[in-house]
Structure formats: structure tokens, C-alpha cells
Amino acid sequence: MKNDNLIQYIYSIADNALILGQRLSELCGHGPSLETDIGITNMALDLLGQTRSYFQYAAKLSEEDITEDDLAYLRTERQYRNVLLVEQPNRDFAYVITRQFLFDAFHLLLLQKLQNSADETLSAIAKKSIKEVSYHFRFSSDWVKRLGDGTDKSHAKIQDAVDNLWTYTDELFHNLGTDSELIEKGIAIDLTKLKEEYYNKIKEIISEATLSIPESKYFQKGGKKGIHTEHMGYLLADLQYMQRTYPNMKW
Amino acid sequence: MSEKEVKNLEAIFEDKIARDEKIEPKDWMPEKYRQTHIRQISQHAHSEIVGMLPEGNWITRAPSLRRKVALLAKVQDEAGHGLYLYSACETLGVSREELYEQLHIGKAKYSSIFNYPTITWADIGAIGWLVDGAAIINQVPLCSTSYGPYARAMIRVCKEESFHQRQGYEIMMILANGTPEQKEMAQDALNRWWWPALMMLGPTDAESVHTEQSMKWKLKRKTNDELRQQFIDQTVPQADLIGLSIPDPDLKWNEETGHYDFGAIDWDEFWQVVKGHGPCNKERLNARVSAWEEGEWVRDAAMAYAKKQENIKLKKAI
Numbered sequence: 007m008k009n010d011n012l013i014q015y016i017y018s019i020a021d022n023a024l025i026l027g028q029r030l031s032e033l034c035g036h037g038p039s040l041e042t043d044i045g046i047t048n049m050a051l052d053l054l055g056q057t058r059s060y061f062q063y064a065a066k067l068s069e070e071d072i073t074e075d076d077l078a079y080l081r082t083e084r085q086y087r088n089v090l091l092v093e094q095p096n097r098d099f100a101y102v103i104t105r106q107f108l109f110d111a112f113h114l115l116l117l118q119k120l121q122n123s124a125d126e127t128l129s130a131i132a133k134k135s136i137k138e139v140s141y142h143f144r145f146s147s148d149w150v151k152r153l154g155d156g157t158d159k160s161h162a163k164i165q166d167a168v169d170n171l172w173t174y175t176d177e178l179f180h181n182l183g184t185d186s187e188l189i190e191k192g193i194a195i196d197l198t199k200l201k202e203e204y205y206n207k208i209k210e211i212i213s214e215a216t217l218s219i220p221e222s223k224y225f226q227k228g229g230k231k232g233i234h235t236e237h238m239g240y241l242l243a244d245l246q247y248m249q250r251t252y253p254n255m256k257w
Numbered sequence: 258m259s260e261k262e263v264k265n266l267e268a269i270f271e272d273k274i275a276r277d278e279k280i281e282p283k284d285w286m287p288e289k290y291r292q293t294h295i296r297q298i299s300q301h302a303h304s305e306i307v308g309m310l311p312e313g314n315w316i317t318r319a320p321s322l323r324r325k326v327a328l329l330a331k332v333q334d335e336a337g338h339g340l341y342l343y344s345a346c347e348t349l350g351v352s353r354e355e356l357y358e359q360l361h362i363g364k365a366k367y368s369s370i371f372n373y374p375t376i377t378w379a380d381i382g383a384i385g386w387l388v389d390g391a392a393i394i395n396q397v398p399l400c401s402t403s404y405g406p407y408a409r410a411m412i413r414v415c416k417e418e419s420f421h422q423r424q425g426y427e428i429m430m431i432l433a434n435g436t437p438e439q440k441e442m443a444q445d446a447l448n449r450w451w452w453p454a455l456m457m458l459g460p461t462d463a464e465s466v467h468t469e470q471s472m473k474w475k476l477k478r479k480t481n482d483e484l485r486q487q488f489i490d491q492t493v494p495q496a497d498l499i500g501l502s503i504p505d506p507d508l509k510w511n512e513e514t515g516h517y518d519f520g521a522i523d524w525d526e527f528w529q530v531v532k533g534h535g536p537c538n539k540e541r542l543n544a545r546v547s548a549w550e551e552g553e554w555v556r557d558a559a560m561a562y563a564k565k566q567e568n569i570k571l572k573k574a575i
Binding site: 028034039041042043044047048055074075078098151152153155156157163244245247249252255256 | 306309310313316317318319320321322323324325326329330332333336337339340343378428431435436438439544547548549551552553554555556557558559560561562565
């Protein structure tokens with residue numbers, strides 16, 4: 007199909023927003039304070055709003071008669087292109103913040119490039135999302151610093167989260183095999199080029215938070231090829247429940 | 258202060274209320290007024306944050322992206338209402354921590370309606386339509402209540418609630434006009450939420466202990482039974498419009514009174530839930546307590562960090 011590569015590329019961006027938005031929305035009503043509850047819900051709302059813009063565009067590009075909801079709800083697990091990082095569960099607030107921080111730093115760099123994409127719609131969505139994601143990055147960086155340089159307990163907890171989630175960072179910079187043509191045309195972003203700036207930025211904040219930078223050189227990957235962690239199936243079971251149980255209905 | 262001086266202050270206070278002027282945090286007020294307001298405003302704030310739980314239960318399973326975003330935003334609005342109401346309550350000289358403590362040990366109450374489970378998607382529609390509908394009827398008069406910070410908080414709350422109510426009704430309308438399965442889901446939700454929604458307007462006037470005093474302070478403008486009648490009169494035509502039936506065989510339009518007559522409310526069920534034995538009382542309270550306890554290390558860290566930052570600033574200043 008003619009737009010297939012572009013649609014796959016859109017999935018690889020939109021699915022990150024959808025799955026992280028879904029994870030964050032699990033927390034609504036259970037935050038450590040009303041203020042953080044509201045802050046986390048804001049990020050979920052932004053990410054889900056972005057998801058809708060991307061999927062509406064992908065649905066338009068598709069030759070089939072589909073909607074944003076078909077894309078969000080009715081693919082199989084192997085068809086989701088999100089990175090493993092965003093599907094990691096909400097173990098505790100330190101994991102939530104670290105997952106967010108590691109993703110936001112990448113997300114912001116990506117959008118800064120994507121706003122200059124030769125694809126007008128992607129460029130417009132990126133421009134609109136940058137403001138939101140800059141705020142996410144500030145929120146998560148501030149919390150990394152608070153937890154890192156807060157109490158002994160919070161320091162230990164967030165160090166543990168950083169150590170354990172670090173293994174999912176490298177995958178953020180993997181291009182899909184189908185991206186090369188789009189990169190040449192200036193539509194897609196070559197993610198490998200964002201890597202150095204990303205690690206410099208996050209290492210600076212991790213150090214400022216008095217945390218140590220993990221030394222592990224072993225990384226996990228697979229999400230972008232649709233090979234997810236065991237957590238993903240449960241997340242999708244929740245996400246897709248209504249659409250699978252009551253197919254072809256309007257809500 | 259002499260007895261005469263207190264009498265004088267009391268007279269000024271009573272005059273202000275009679276003239277519909279607001280009582281502000283720094284104004285003198287009788288201790289009973291302060292306590293009654295702490296009780297009612299905190300109960301209201303607790304209802305907002307406990308109310309996030311039954312609806313939050315459906316955020317991850319909402320059937321479309323549009324519905325998911327709307328529900329998430331709605332539950333977030335409730336957190337916001339909780340914030341303004343706790344702040345209004347704090348102006349009466351009590352801290353948010355103390356108020357949470359009273360909720361967690363079961364001393365403070367919250368609206369009993371949130372002790373019912375949300376078992377289908379239609380329950381989200383029914384809550385918006387009926388529960389927010391009943392809440393608005395309870396709350397609109399509070400926009401002109403005598404205590405300034407409460408009245409101002411309620412103006413914002415009511416605006417958002419009426420938006421939520423329309424959104425809930427729209428969910429029900431789509432279901433009622435949908436497939437037979439969807440219509441059945443909507444009717445089932447109405448059947449389960451109708452009576453608890455009527456109970457939300459409070460015990461009958463004969464049983465209501467606070468009504469008289471609250472009327473005097475403009476915390477109440479109408480009695481519970483008047484409010485309930487208003488809710489029924491307003492809601493029955495809305496159900497008719499979308500082809501759902503109110504689960505009350507005794508419900509009948511009364512030409513003479515110009516109101517609907519309705520069947521007997523099961524007050525035993527009401528008191529059972531109020532006393533802590535409803536279907537979800539334990540779950541709701543446990544969810545609040547564990548969010549608070551599991552968040553303690555986070556709040557401690559934020560405090561410790563803020564203190565360190567302040568010290569750094571101070572050192573720089575010296």
C-alpha cells in the first residue's frame with residue numbers, strides 16, 4: 007500500500023503516546039498528593055490528545071475505512087510499535103517519574119526535529135505538542151531532583167528505578183527498517199542522531215539529582231518490532247476490553 | 258472578651274447574614290458556625306476525591322479515545338474541586354492533613370453514593386447524569402451561601418459539574434439509541450443508580466438533624482425533600498426523552514400538585530451505607546488510605562528537598 011511506511015512511522019510515535027498515556031491514567035485518583043495527581047493526569051491527557059491527532063492522520067492516510075479508535079483499540083499486540091520503556095508498569099512513584107523522565111527527554115528532542123518535517127501534518131502536530139512535552143520534561147526532571155536529593159529513602163528508590171529502567175533507553179534511538187526512505191525525504195527523523203544529545207542531557211540531570219549513572223552496557227529492545235514485554239498483554243486487555251467485547255458499536 | 262462584647266459581635270454577624278453579606282475568614286464567627294462549615298466543606302471535599310475512584314475505575318477501559326480523554330478530564334476536575342474545597346476549609350483554621358486524617362479514620366463522612374460499584378461503562382453515563390445532576394441541585398444554592406470562600410469555590414464547582422452532567426447524559430443517550438445490548442446496559446445502570454441518587458439529597462426532612470440551623474446560615478435554602486422533588490421532576494422527562502424507564506412502579510405525574518409522585522425510598526439501605534456497610538465502603542477508604550501511606554516517602558522527599566534548596570539560597574544570600 008502506498009502510505010504503508012508512513013503509517014508505520016506514525017504508529018512508532020503515536021503508540022508511545024498511547025501506551026504511556028494509558029499507564030499514567032491508571033494512576034488517576036491514587037497519587038501521593040492531589041497536586042501530583044493532577045500533574046500526572048495532565049500529562050496523560052496531553053499524551054492521549056497527541057495520540058488522537060496522530061491516529062486521525064494515519065486513518066486518513068489508510069486506504070481502508072477506519073477511525074482513530076480502530077487503530078488504538080483493534081490491533082494485535084504484535085502490531086503495536088511502542089518502545090518497551092513506556093509499557094513498564096507503575097511499580098511506585100519513583101518508577102513512574104523515572105520512566106517519564108527517560109521518555110520525556112527523548113520525546114522533546116524528537117518533536118524539536120519533527121516540527122521541521124517535510125510532512126506538514128506531522129510538523130503541525132509536533133509544533134502543538136512541544137509546549138506540552140516541555141512541561142512534562144520540566145515536571146519529571148524536577149521530581150527526579152526532588153527524589154534524588156530528598157531523603158535517603160527516596161534517593162535509594164529512584165536510584166533503583168534509574169538502574170532498572172536504563173536498559174530500555176537504547177531502543178528509543180532505533181529506526182524502523184521502513185524509515186530509511188522517509189528519512190531521506192525529510193519526513194521521518196533519524197533517531198540515531200539524537201542519541202548523544204539525549205544521554206548528555208539526562209546524565210546532567212541525574213548527576214544534579216546526586217544519583218549515579220548506570221554503567222550497564224546491556225540493553226533491551228523489541229517493542230518497535232512488536233515484540234513486547236509480558237506486561238503489554240494485560241495493558242491491552244484493559245485498553246481493548248470494550249471494543250473487543252462489543253464490536254462495531256458507537257460510544 | 259466580656260459577655261456584652263460577644264453579644265455585640267454576634268449581632269453584627271447575624272446582621273451580615275441577614276443582609277446577604279459574606280462572612281470572610283478574618284471576620285468574627287460563632288464557634289458553631291466554624292465547626293459546621295468545617296464539617297460540611299470537608300465532607301464535600303472528601304466526596305470529590307473519593308468520587309474520583311468509582312469513575313477512575315473506567316478510565317483504562319473507556320470504549321473510545323474521545324471518551325477516555327473526557328473521563329480523564331472529568332476525574333481531574335474532581336481533584337481540582339477537592340483542592341479548592343480543602344483550601345476553603347483551611348481558611349477556617351484546620352489543615353489538609355487533619356482533614357485527611359479524619360477521613361482515613363472514618364470520622365469524617367463523604368457522599369454515600371460513591372460506595373456503589375461501577376460495573377459497566379453505562380455506570381459512567383449514569384453517574385454523570387444522575388449523580389452529578391443530584392449534586393448540582395444540592396450545590397447551586399451554595400453559590401450564594403454565607404461563607405465567602407465556600408460560596409466562591411462553589412461557583413467554579415457548579416460550572417464544571419453542569420458540563421459533567423451533560424456529558425453523562427450524552428453517554429446515556431448514545432447507549433439508549435445504540436444496539437439492544439447497549440440499551441440494556443443503559444437501562445440496567447439507571448435501575449441500579451436511580452434510588453441511590455434519590456438518597457443523595459439526604460434523609461427526609463423529619464429525620465434531618467442539621468436542616469434548621471443550616472437554613473439560618475444559608476448553607477441550605479431548600480429542604481431535602483424539596484430538593485429531591487426538584488431532582489425527580491427534572492430527571493423523569495430526560496429519561497422519557499431517550500426511551501429509558503425509571504425503575505419505580507409508583508412514579509406518576511400528579512396534575513394537582515404539578516409534581517411527580519414517587520414510591521417509598523429504602524431508608525434502611527441508606528443508613529446501612531452511611532454507617533459504613535455499603536458494597537464498596539471498605540475498598541474506597543482503603544484506596545484513599547493506601548494512596549496516602551504509599552505517598553508518604555514522596556511528600557517527605559519533596560519537603561526535604563525544598564528545605565535543602567532554601568538553605569542553599571540562604572547561604573548564597575549571606
